[in-house]
Amino acid sequence: MLFRPTRSALYMPGSNVRALEKAKTLDADAVILDLEDAVAPDLKAVARAQVCGAVAAGGFGHRQVVIRINALDTPWGKYDLEAAAAAKPDAVLVPKPNDASDIERANDGLRRAGAPDTVALWAMVETPLAILNLRELAGAAKHAGSRLSCLVLGTNDLVKETRIELDAARTAALFWLSASVTAASAFGLTVLDGVYNNFKDNEGLEREARQGRMLGFDGKTLIHPDQIKASNRIFSPDAEEVVWARKIIAAFDLPEHQGKGVITLEGRMVELLHAESARRTVAIAEAIAARMPTSL
Numbered sequence: 001m002l003f004r005p006t007r008s009a010l011y012m013p014g015s016n017v018r019a020l021e022k023a024k025t026l027d028a029d030a031v032i033l034d035l036e037d038a039v040a041p042d043l044k045a046v047a048r049a050q051v052c053g054a055v056a057a058g059g060f061g062h063r064q065v066v067i068r069i070n071a072l073d074t075p076w077g078k079y080d081l082e083a084a085a086a087a088k089p090d091a092v093l094v095p096k097p098n099d100a101s102d103i104e105r106a107n108d109g110l111r112r113a114g115a116p117d118t119v120a121l122w123a124m125v126e127t128p129l130a131i132l133n134l135r136e137l138a139g140a141a142k143h144a145g146s147r148l149s150c151l152v153l154g155t156n157d158l159v160k161e162t163r164i165e166l167d168a169a170r171t172a173a174l175f176w177l178s179a180s181v182t183a184a185s186a187f188g189l190t191v192l193d194g195v196y197n198n199f200k201d202n203e204g205l206e207r208e209a210r211q212g213r214m215l216g217f218d219g220k221t222l223i224h225p226d227q228i229k230a231s232n233r234i235f236s237p238d239a240e241e242v243v244w245a246r247k248i249i250a251a252f253d254l255p256e257h258q259g260k261g262v263i264t265l266e267g268r269m270v271e272l273l274h275a276e277s278a279r280r281t282v283a284i285a286e287a288i289a290a291r292m293p294t295s296l
Helices: 017-022 042-056 077-087 100-112 126-131 133-144 155-162 171-186 202-215 224-236 239-253 272-291
Strands: 008-013 030-034 064-068 091-094 120-125 148-153 191-195 219-222 264-265 269-273
Touching: 008 017, 008 042, 008 064, 008 091, 008 224, 017 042, 017 171, 030 042, 030 133, 042 202, 042 239, 077 091, 077 100, 091 100, 091 155, 100 120, 100 133, 120 126, 120 133, 126 155, 126 171, 133 171, 148 171, 155 171, 171 191, 171 202, 191 202, 202 219, 202 224, 219 224, 239 264, 239 272, 269 272
Parallel strands: 008 030, 008 219, 030 064, 064 091, 091 120, 120 148, 148 191, 191 219
Antiparallel strands: 264 269
């Protein structure tokens, strides 16, 4: 198993040159260089040139580099997509897709623009229609030639569109969150939780990140560098998990357990499905340790 962890994905404003340089030094697993919400209309073209120039120049190290373009129906979306394809980031994040046809438009746009196969497609889940069409939207990953690899929750937009009120437990949003994780899991996609807006409230961030991990998210999108450390820690397998996972793998690898679906390990019943989960846990831990030895 090969994994590239995405425990922390930090949005950085594309119009801020200093922020683009700072992104190269942060401990985030991914940086999302934003051409959409963080950029005023009169700065869109400038931000596009700055972001794509920075991505093409490289220097981001282990970090996944993602360009969030403007929605394809806006005056800037087509030009953003073409410029992003030429810059060759790890992924392009498309805002406000409502169904599989919007994913196909983005896929087709990247292909026409000559983006190499290494450029993946990430998709925001931030409209009521996207929630209603999650199976179709995530299922677009299985279409021939699809680049779709990750769903990103846009909880602020969903709150605005539905006029719900969120409490500390995000009770009113639990349907969106769980449905998105389920859809992503069904089609083999990474899925990232939405942002926590109060970047000065570390306790609140930790509470929400732990809830996100409990719900099955792979990581969390962030709005401030101070949120990276907690997100990396919470979405990493802890030491006890990794030790237990290695024991499960070793036990199933014993000659006497070959072909068995269920074994007993230290007084516990362990099934083959637990071995599969254990291999994933170890693969993630090893990927993190190889890249950032101090992260675990």
